Amino acid sequence: MTGNKNDSCDVVVVGGGAAGLNGALVLARSRRSVVVVDAGEPRNAPADGVHGLLAREGIPPRELLERGRAEVRGYGGRVETGEVTAVRRDGEGFAVALADDRVIRARRVLVTTGLVDRLxxxxxxxxxxxxxxxxxxxxxxxxxxxxxxxxxxxxxxxxxxxxxxxxxxxxxxxxxxxxxxxxxxxxxxxxxxxxxxxxxxxxxxxxxxxxxxxxxxxxxxxxxxxxxxxGPRMVARAGFLSALGLRAVEHPMGIGEHVPADPTGRTEVPGVWVAGNVTDPVAQVGAAAAAGAAAGAQINGDLVAEETRLAVAALRDPFSHRSEARLAELVTGDRRHGL
The missing domain is CATH 3.50.50.60 (FAD/NAD(P)-binding domain)
Structure with missing residues (x-):
């Protein structure tokens, strides 16, 4: 982080596994400001290698994550260690609270926290x-x-x-x-x-x-x-979403709990997406990474649509202070929002 107690970005990705890092990579390559917050508790940590992943067969889980973090950072994304304790509405966006009292404000949230295996x-x-x-x-x-x-x-x-x-x-x-x-x-x-x-x-x-x-x-x-x-009971790591009214429910297969979403990863809470094992308990690393990439693309498209609506509103009514102010907020700095 920058050292500030409060920070802001386009997207906070909660969870830095394959799904979260691939989603962040897609977003960073789309010139979105993205922060990945990871608690450092990967589900596959005990395994010697990741299998069934094309061109990375047998790669140690830790090495895969290290490479992923480096790739995200290479496009300007940030990957930080921390535990998210709550996500709340904050105006038109979200406030993501961390255990160390930091707060990150974001326009969208991608949840990729995975699950816990109860044996x-x-x-x-x-x-x-x-x-x-x-x-x-x-x-x-x-x-x-x-x-x-x-x-x-x-x-x-x-x-x-x-x-x-x-x-x-x-x-x-x-x-x-x-x-x-x-x-x-x-x-x-x-x-x-x-x-x-x-x-x-x-x-x-x-x-x-x-x-x-x-x-x-x-x-x-x-x-x-x-x-x-x-076969463990698989329980989604999703307690921090309760302030949004979003909770894990029983999976249709009877194998545990998950956070339901549509095929794109969009949840019932506007602005919040999920990907990986938190919503699909049986997804392997490759499938989780693909779901993260797909969700990242969906989030970027959603942001583009929002920015376009505001730009059109400002064009139609150039004296609208609200549309002017909001549009200026989105296109400041290095034009990372793509307008």
Whole structure:
């Protein structure tokens, strides 16, 4: 930041992951003043690499973000460390409050804060998350191909996960944990490709030489597994939007909460867009980045439309102080607003 307690820009991007940085990049290249505020808690931090991302396959998450930040800054965008605590209406724009008492005023807001994975309360699970405790076949499936894979039955998507990982390994088992075993069509879907159903509550992970070797059940037995698939409850990081009346709601797939939006990322609050996992919990890095870019383009177009309306109003009524003042505000300095 500039050191001022208060600041202003065209767009504040809340969240500096793939979606936020790509949105900021599009906006900065459109000569918009943009500030990215990132709390430094990326969801994929535990992972060794990002997968399924063309031309960046396997890149460490931290390196990808470092490159993205440099690209945004190269076009004049600003990327700052901080935690956004609230977003409120401020006249025709927004006031974005940070935990350190800074306030950034913006004409538009792009929210790309992602989500939090809430895992079952099983000892050792969180510590191995993103390593050999996994959730996505496209993010981690190749790395556990042909291994003994266990899928923890945690919700409506667990059977689907088991079927997806069966594509990658001949040895897949569904661990029922505390849930009743699947019946009917789901039981047939598991039986047909040879996916075993293993009853019993899972109480711990068995680890040797810093590698998962099995899961311990409540009866004391150990079921040998080299990888464990867990479907977490995914909860959008969106509490700071409550002052706008914008809240996360249950996702239609029953996998957690998200902030709903139209296909362009526009929310029900005019001037606020969302992109990435905060609205699409199952989006991988590439999809999140693409959504951020699309939202950035939509925001720029929205600003252009606003500026054009004001310019036309000033042309029609050159003595209108309001239109003159607002138009002058938008086109001051280095003409970064594109008029």
């Amino acid at each position: 079952p309360d099983i000892p050792g699970l969180r510590e191995r998350w993103g390593r050999d405790v996994l959730h996505c076949p496209y993010c981690h499936g190749w790395e556990v191909r042909d291994q003994a894979v266990g899928v923890l039955l945690t919700g409506p998507m667990s059977v689907h996960q088991a079927l997806m990982f069966r594509q990658l390994s001949p040895d897949v088992a569904l661990l029922t944990h505390t849930a009743p075993p699947p019946v009917g069509e789901q039981a047939e879907q598991l039986a047909a490709p040879g996916i075993r159903v293993v009853p019993g509550e899972m109480v711990a992970l068995e680890v040797a030489d810093d590698r998962l070797v099995g899961v311990r059940l409540a009866d004391g037995s150990v079921f040998a597994r080299q990888a464990l698939v867990v």
